[in-house]
Amino acid sequence: MLGDCTDQRAYLHRGGRVMDDEVPLRWGVLGVGYIAPQFARGVSLSRSGTLAGVASRNAGRAAELARAHGAPKHFGSYLELLDDDEIDAVYIALPNHLHVEWTERSALAGKHVLCEKPIALNAAEAAHAAAVARESGVTLMEGFMYRAHPQITEMTRLLSKGEIGNVRVMECSFGGNMRGGDKNYRMQREAGGGALMDLGCYGVSLSRLVAGIGSGASFADPINVTGIARIGQTSGVDEWGVGLLEFESGLISTVTCGNQVDIASVARLWGTEGSITLRNPWQPEIDGRAPELVIEHRGAMESRILPADRPIYALEVDAFAEYVRTGVTRAPVMDLEDSLGNMRVLDDWRRAIGLRFPTEGT
Numbered sequence: 001m002l003g004d005c006t007d008q009r010a011y012l013h014r015g016g017r018v019m020d021d022e023v024p025l026r027w028g029v030l031g032v033g034y035i036a037p038q039f040a041r042g043v044s045l046s047r048s049g050t051l052a053g054v055a056s057r058n059a060g061r062a063a064e065l066a067r068a069h070g071a072p073k074h075f076g077s078y079l080e081l082l083d084d085d086e087i088d089a090v091y092i093a094l095p096n097h098l099h100v101e102w103t104e105r106s107a108l109a110g111k112h113v114l115c116e117k118p119i120a121l122n123a124a125e126a127a128h129a130a131a132v133a134r135e136s137g138v139t140l141m142e143g144f145m146y147r148a149h150p151q152i153t154e155m156t157r158l159l160s161k162g163e164i165g166n167v168r169v170m171e172c173s174f175g176g177n178m179r180g181g182d183k184n185y186r187m188q189r190e191a192g193g194g195a196l197m198d199l200g201c202y203g204v205s206l207s208r209l210v211a212g213i214g215s216g217a218s219f220a221d222p223i224n225v226t227g228i229a230r231i232g233q234t235s236g237v238d239e240w241g242v243g244l245l246e247f248e249s250g251l252i253s254t255v256t257c258g259n260q261v262d263i264a265s266v267a268r269l270w271g272t273e274g275s276i277t278l279r280n281p282w283q284p285e286i287d288g289r290a291p292e293l294v295i296e297h298r299g300a301m302e303s304r305i306l307p308a309d310r311p312i313y314a315l316e317v318d319a320f321a322e323y324v325r326t327g328v329t330r331a332p333v334m335d336l337e338d339s340l341g342n343m344r345v346l347d348d349w350r351r352a353i354g355l356r357f358p359t360e361g362t
């Protein structure tokens, strides 16, 4: 254990790990778009972090977000934030095609990195980001914040004790109608857009988690992946579609997503002894709907409302801080190996629908 607070800061900054909850992790945010303010609020309401700085290509926007959440510093460029010694960890809230570039720059600057999902455009890029983080001695985690919610802990507990037997079939869906939105990165092929990269990735991640629990592991990779999607003529990305995952355990999961159609956010798991429905699996605490698990066991139905004591991004921030401080080999919420496996499924699904990003060649 290191001595005074200054030493601990220096240690954390070098990507070292300390076990002391008294020292808040000082966060910097890259990019001020839709998600950045929600994350900034999460940091302020977390137990472990403090918002130290915000960076935008537009200095005025950075100043505004910093002011709104009490961050002492703001920057008109991302590099300036990375140069600041009083920032320990960086949250990457940029479009998908910039995730690996800024993960790499942040890691090389000695910052721990929480990168928004998907962690990269493909598995090869994700492996590169993981290697850079490892060599730089910093923690890297993908921002699947839904995994930090107590409903996932409860679902895991129920599955582990065999409450619904062997899970054979799953359905995950997530979508929203952007009604066009061609200026949004989600509708741009060069930015790694499309519904699968933005929304389908959640269902893929939950399916892999559930399959893993079924085989006594923290995740499992499917043995078979296929998909179908409608690619927009103007956008060149998948605007709605369905993926199909088959696992060694026998579990078959369908993942439905779309960004030009409203689709209910729900996950259903059917096992040999019952079923579990997650009524608000992906955005608990965000959209005002309480997260609810509906458990059906041999004909008896039970509903459990599982609110958290902090916003979902605060839970994510605290889980990340625990990971940084304890230095366990597997992340408590979303391990890097898990992220790499997720990216491989997204690659397979994209291969099935013929979607390549410009940096991947033809």
Ligand SMILES: NC(=O)c1ccc[n+]([C@@H]2O[C@H](COP(=O)([O-])OP(=O)(O)OC[C@H]3O[C@@H](n4cnc5c(N)ncnc54)[C@H](OP(=O)(O)O)[C@@H]3O)[C@@H](O)[C@H]2O)c1
Binding pocket: 030, 031, 032, 033, 034, 035, 036, 055, 056, 057, 058, 061, 092, 093, 094, 095, 096, 098, 116, 117, 118, 143, 144, 145, 184, 185, 198
């Ligand atoms: N976990 C979640 O709940 C959740 C929810 C939504 C989104 N996300 C993820 O968060 C990331 C950002 O999504 P968002 O909805 O916040 O996107 P957004 O509103 O478009 O914001 C992205 C920000 O990135 C910066 N940027 C830098 N270079 C850019 C470029 N070439 N084109 C566009 N923007 C650029 C911009 O900030 P400055 O101009 O300020 O530099 C922009 O505001 C995505 O990876 C997405 O998957 C996660």
